Amino acid sequence: MARALRHVEGAELVAVGSRSMERAASFAERFGATRAHGSYEALLDDDEVDLVYVATPHSSHRELAVAALEAGRHVLCEKAFAVNAREAREMAAAARASGRFLMEAMWTWFLPPVVELRRRLASGEIGRVRAVEANFSIAVPGPTGRHHELALAGGALLDLGVYPVALSRFLLGPPVEVRALGELGPTAVDVNLGVVASHPDGAVSIFHTGLEARSSHWCEVVGTEGVVRIEPPFWGTSGFTIDRHDGAPERVEVPHHGLAHEAIHAVERIRGGHLESDVIPLDTSVAIMATLDEIRRQIGVTYPADTP
Numbered sequence: 001m002a003r004a005l006r007h008v009e010g011a012e013l014v015a016v017g018s019r020s021m022e023r024a025a026s027f028a029e030r031f032g033a034t035r036a037h038g039s040y041e042a043l044l045d046d047d048e049v050d051l052v053y054v055a056t057p058h059s060s061h062r063e064l065a066v067a068a069l070e071a072g073r074h075v076l077c078e079k080a081f082a083v084n085a086r087e088a089r090e091m092a093a094a095a096r097a098s099g100r101f102l103m104e105a106m107w108t109w110f111l112p113p114v115v116e117l118r119r120r121l122a123s124g125e126i127g128r129v130r131a132v133e134a135n136f137s138i139a140v141p142g143p144t145g146r147h148h149e150l151a152l153a154g155g156a157l158l159d160l161g162v163y164p165v166a167l168s169r170f171l172l173g174p175p176v177e178v179r180a181l182g183e184l185g186p187t188a189v190d191v192n193l194g195v196v197a198s199h200p201d202g203a204v205s206i207f208h209t210g211l212e213a214r215s216s217h218w219c220e221v222v223g224t225e226g227v228v229r230i231e232p233p234f235w236g237t238s239g240f241t242i243d244r245h246d247g248a249p250e251r252v253e254v255p256h257h258g259l260a261h262e263a264i265h266a267v268e269r270i271r272g273g274h275l276e277s278d279v280i281p282l283d284t285s286v287a288i289m290a291t292l293d294e295i296r297r298q299i300g301v302t303y304p305a306d307t308p
């Protein structure tokens with residue numbers, strides 16, 4: 001994000017906050033932030049800061065986002081938005097009470113190639129869309145590290161699976177029903193799972209995610225008149241191929257600046273006096289968390305924050 005801000009007109013990396021002054025200073029020097037703060041509280045107290053980008057482990061999103069909003073800052077909060085839907089609702093309520101802008105940093109929804117793909121699907125280029133199939137699995141050996149820590153809301157689903165959950169919602173609409181099967185690792189986080197969901201008009205989404213093996217990171221959209229292959233990594237793709245049954249394949253490439261597009265959107269909305277995004281409103285982020293909650297319920301992952 002620090003690098004992407006170059007492409008966000010009018011935005012400037014003013015300050016960085018870390019639990020360690022040394023790490024904050026080193027980040028500030030590397031990425032050109034004007035000030036370094038040795039605590040998150042000091043960052044939130046910095047009146048030069050208009051918007052805080054929360055990019056810490058999932059278990060701290062609610063606390064930091066709410067504190068930032070209460071300190072009068074706008075907030076862009078990394079995915080997964082929170083640990084569960086209850087926390088997401090608390091964050092949305094805090095945003096509304098503070099009169100500050102809050103948005104989930106689901107950058108894939110703002111990527112120009114993905115926006116173009118959605119436009120083409122809506123215009124019927126591959127007929128009725130019947131399925132979205134995706135995979136996002138990486139090899140992160142445990143049992144130590146953020147991905148494996150239950151207390152930090154680790155596991156494949158919140159870190160990686162949130163992308164296919166969000167993308168299938170973006171392309172097919174909200175899930176109607178979700179079925180999940182999966183395996184937990186020695187630290188009780190999900191390390192390998194498969195999910196099938198039904199969507200409006202009978203379309204289905206299917207995905208695999210995990211922490212034990214690296215997958216291809218492809219996504220395929222299947223329509224009655226053709227197939228779209230989204231090039232890997234699908235969540236940060238640069239292009240896709242539309243393969244219609246009645247013609248030659250068409251490759252579509254759309255250049256982009258990664259995380260910059262969500263930030264450009266956030267800045268535009270804030271300047272327009274809005275308190276949330278019209279692309280990913282707060283109720284949508286709560287609904288995505290509710291889908292993740294349901295998947296976790298079915299595979300048996302419970303975080304400490306689920307039982308406050």
Ligand SMILES: NC(=O)c1ccc[n+]([C@@H]2O[C@H](COP(=O)([O-])OP(=O)(O)OC[C@H]3O[C@@H](n4cnc5c(N)ncnc54)[C@H](OP(=O)(O)O)[C@@H]3O)[C@@H](O)[C@H]2O)c1
Nearest residue numbers: 017018019020023055056057058060078079080107146159
């Ligand atoms: N959009 C994307 O492409 C993308 C990619 C990767 C991750 N993410 C998301 O970004 C967030 C952070 O992921 P990450 O992989 O960057 O995590 P990470 O490297 O483990 O943590 C990021 C920073 O959080 C701070 N932190 C605060 N509390 C912590 C704790 N209890 N344990 C460890 N670190 C803590 C640490 O900074 P200090 O110690 O300096 O305070 C750490 O450097 C997650 O929500 C993740 O899903 C998004």
